[in-house]
Amino acid sequence: MKIKIDFIENGTVTSVKGFKAGAVNAGIKKKSSKPDLGIIYSETPCTAAGVFTRNKIKAAPVIVCQNRLPADDIQVIIANSGCANAVSGQQGMKDALEMAALAAKKTRVNPASALVASTGVIGRNLPMDIVKQGIVSIELSENGGHDFARAIMTTDTVSKEIAISVNDGLFTIGGVAKGSGMIHPDMGTMLCFITTDAAVDKDFLSGMLRTAADVSFNMVSVDTDTSTNDTMIIMANGLAYNDRINEKTELAEAFQEALNEVCTYLAKAVAADGEGASKLIEVNVTGALDIESAKICARTIAASPLVKTAIHGCDPNWGRIIAAAGRSGAEVVEEKTDLSICGISLLKKDSAIQTGNGEVSKAMAEKIVVIDLNLNLGKASATAWGCDLTAEYVSINADYTT
């Protein structure tokens, strides 16, 4: 099936039929006037699926969502920033369940139809009195997606939002994400909520979400640290009244492609807004022996502190890229490898190309630095995204809680 994708101007989760959202500054983040508590609500029950952190230490809200998904009757997601509700003991689990129940009560849905997510400092309990008051005062509206997107930000400098219309309004997909630090592939360390009016089978939705995460968020790294709170949830309310999508329907491929598009857009936005980042790094590995090699090679380069600092300084120190590829675990043969940075060829099958460093350095001054590495060993390829490593990253993280 042919697919046509149109980006919706100012698109967000509430650009999708039947979804409302809202947020307030509850006061969970002290000394901040920004929203820190938000709700996404669907007028009708949704098919919903999630992918979650693989960290052995999982935050209480992650466990709540894992127990409830996939499901056919989800209507509400409540999320907060300022406190991760992770490593928070039995009280943490009680609080996560209560937060979901309060959101369900507010929107008059079954308690089991509500999901919950948190992000922020690990090892603290939620200030539940503040959360309770906050939930009561949230106003839900069809334009509330932007407020919700801001409510889940921590060190993010910009909100990450998108909505697309597929095949002239056949269905719509919206998405918001947060993430800036503790970002490393293994479910892409962040919160991400996707809404769609497409009608999709529950079990098929889980698989499609996993596939989309694998090519998008799981290919992003800011700092190699994987969070305890990674949560990515999709809610499909079916209000587009399309033929229900499952593995047998013609629309399945188009939906997967559209979902990948939304997730890749958000993943790149997360990488570009990595803590302290001034540049987006895109690493394209081609000619790998197999897809796993291509992925691990691209991700290792995108995550290498020495590659990241060199790119920050516009330093064409390309040996670091080859060294990172060599330690990645992928098969790499020095004599076969081709490398270029920003389209300028630097290594061609073991011969360093004599290029003026000035020329490469100048090209690297752009906001997006593209690394193309051809291993010339096979046919597999993968793309990973990251950001440069700056002194600002250190200063953001040296005094996060104090």
Added chain:
Amino acid sequence: MKIKIDFIENGTVTSVKGFKAGAVNAGIKKKSSKPDLGIIYSETPCTAAGVFTRNKIKAAPVIVCQNRLPADDIQVIIANSGCANAVSGQQGMKDALEMAALAAKKTRVNPASALVASTGVIGRNLPMDIVKQGIVSIELSENGGHDFARAIMTTDTVSKEIAISVNDGLFTIGGVAKGSGMIHPDMGTMLCFITTDAAVDKDFLSGMLRTAADVSFNMVSVDTDTSTNDTMIIMANGLAYNDRINEKTELAEAFQEALNEVCTYLAKAVAADGEGASKLIEVNVTGALDIESAKICARTIAASPLVKTAIHGCDPNWGRIIAAAGRSGAEVVEEKTDLSICGISLLKKDSAIQTGNGEVSKAMAEKIVVIDLNLNLGKASATAWGCDLTAEYVSINADYTT
């Protein structure tokens, strides 16, 4: 066998009987007056063994040494800084072999009795005219170890040297190491040369060196980047005239213990002098299910950018330590985990201990920050070392070649 270790004042590789060394400023590093080319020489042929980088991309000198070791007739090691001779094509291999041959010629030994090592920028060829002139002008002496230690430094701020006398002079072990950036466990990313007058069997020496590397250099991380040039070589000239050490001799255990001591000392020195570092981080993991879990858990915490930045800022954000343990691959159960920083208990089996952040922060202001994590699952333990992550690391690496 009981072992008594005495540290030799100002000890280095030439503190060992029969070893001489020397170095010159050949000019490989432009704009530097520091030595950049050095030789270690033994008056008599040595049993020698090495461990090397596991990076798929190996520098030419690494391949030369791998082909020659283990051996019974090594007498010379030549090493340079300023150029890694890695990703340097067929010319690079020719240059590495010629460098070894020139060092052999100078010291009048068989060409196959010489080893070679390089460190510095990847992707460039050695300036062989400068190297040739440099080799001729090196003067070898019994006090030359210090000059040699300085000649292999790159971004190191201090030289790393040690010598110990075992059981009142029964035998002596000396060692030098360099390493500051591109430091991550998998053979500990650096150059390290060990000299000893003990008589040791060739094959037994290899195993002992690997064991020592595993508890020392392989437990160090500065920045998760593994180098193309990692080289660790031990030369044992037998001039102590002890009963030749092999797996059957009583002295074997004492020699292993002494070798571990030397390597751990140098490994900690490498971690403490990590690029831009202001603190040494020591992570002790106990109660792990097995030794591999203990190691991967300790190393993941020591390498976590978020742990490293928090320690830099004396920020007791201990949730990051638990999150790093959780993503390490080791089995971790939140309800069983105990954590303390600098001896102050912060988490005891899922209950955060209420401690004044000010107290912990003050303790973290010391030059050495010790993290003790008890997983309470088994009996295995491991220690890893790292350093804090500072803005200085970024500035050192943003313009390394330009």
